[in-house]
Amino acid sequence: MSDKSVPARPLIDLRSFTPARVALGRSGASVPTRPLLDFTLDHARARDAVHAVFETPRLVADLGALGLAVSEVRSRAVDRRDYLRRPDLGRQLDPDSAKALARDAAGPCQLALVIGDGLSAAAVHAHAVALVSRLLPLLAEGDAVALGHVVVASGARVALGDEIGAILGARMVVMLIGERPGLSAPDSLGAYLTFAPKPGRTDAERNCVSNIHKAGLSHDEAAFKIGWLIREGLAREVSGVALKDESADRVPRRIGTALPE
Structure with a gap:
C-alpha cells in the first residue's frame, strides 16, 4: 500500500543523485541546446584524457616525496597511436626496460x-599519488606487508603488470591504471591485483577496484578495499574469482596463515 503522504519526486530530481544523463528534456525531436553542449564538452574531455601526456617526472617526484624509490619502464608501444592501435604491445615490456628492471x-x-x-x-595524475599515500599506512599496520618495488610504466595495459611482477619476483602485483574515459568520468582510476603474476594471466585471475574518482569511490574507500584484498590474497595465495571482496564484513587473515580444511 503506497504512502500518499509522501509526494512523488519529479523526474528531474534524479539528476541530483547521478552524473548519468537522465531527465534531459526535449526540444522538438531532439534534446535541448544545453544538454547537447554538455554532451559535446564531456566527449571532448574524454578524448583529451585518452591523448593526455603522461607526466612521469612529476609522478616520480610526487612518489619520491612519499619516501618511495621508483623505477621507470615503458611498453613496446612506441607512441600513443601505436598504443591505441596495438593493445598487445601495451602488454609487453620494451626489451631495454625489461633488462633494466x-x-x-x-x-x-x-x-x-x-x-x-x-x-x-x-x-x-588526479588520483594515484593520493591513493598511494592512503594505502601505505594500511600496509604498515599490524602484520605489515612489505612493498618491495614501485614502478611507473608508460604505454601500459593492465597485463603489463604481470611481466613486471614476474621479473621482480613479486608474490602479488597491484597495477594502478587510468581506465577508459566515460562521458561522466574522464579521470577514473582502476586498481588491478594479481597473485603470483606472470605473463599469460587472465582477467579472471585478477581482482579489480574501479571507478576511483571524485564522483565514485573515494581515495580512502579505495585504499581500504585494496589493502584488504592485498592481505587476504597473500594469506590465501589467490586472486581473481577465487577471492571475493568481503572487506565490508570481515577482517583479513594474517598473512601466511593456512586456510581451514
Whole structure:
C-alpha cells in the first residue's frame, strides 16, 4: 500500500543523485541546446584524457616525496597511436626496460606496485599519488606487508603488470591504471591485483577496484578495499574469482596463515 503522504519526486530530481544523463528534456525531436553542449564538452574531455601526456617526472617526484624509490619502464608501444592501435604491445615490456628492471630486482618481494597511464593519464595524475599515500599506512599496520618495488610504466595495459611482477619476483602485483574515459568520468582510476603474476594471466585471475574518482569511490574507500584484498590474497595465495571482496564484513587473515580444511 503506497504512502500518499509522501509526494512523488519529479523526474528531474534524479539528476541530483547521478552524473548519468537522465531527465534531459526535449526540444522538438531532439534534446535541448544545453544538454547537447554538455554532451559535446564531456566527449571532448574524454578524448583529451585518452591523448593526455603522461607526466612521469612529476609522478616520480610526487612518489619520491612519499619516501618511495621508483623505477621507470615503458611498453613496446612506441607512441600513443601505436598504443591505441596495438593493445598487445601495451602488454609487453620494451626489451631495454625489461633488462633494466631485472638489474634493479634485489630478490623476491611480497608486493610490487605498478602505476601505468592506461587510457587516461589524467586519472593517474588526479588520483594515484593520493591513493598511494592512503594505502601505505594500511600496509604498515599490524602484520605489515612489505612493498618491495614501485614502478611507473608508460604505454601500459593492465597485463603489463604481470611481466613486471614476474621479473621482480613479486608474490602479488597491484597495477594502478587510468581506465577508459566515460562521458561522466574522464579521470577514473582502476586498481588491478594479481597473485603470483606472470605473463599469460587472465582477467579472471585478477581482482579489480574501479571507478576511483571524485564522483565514485573515494581515495580512502579505495585504499581500504585494496589493502584488504592485498592481505587476504597473500594469506590465501589467490586472486581473481577465487577471492571475493568481503572487506565490508570481515577482517583479513594474517598473512601466511593456512586456510581451514
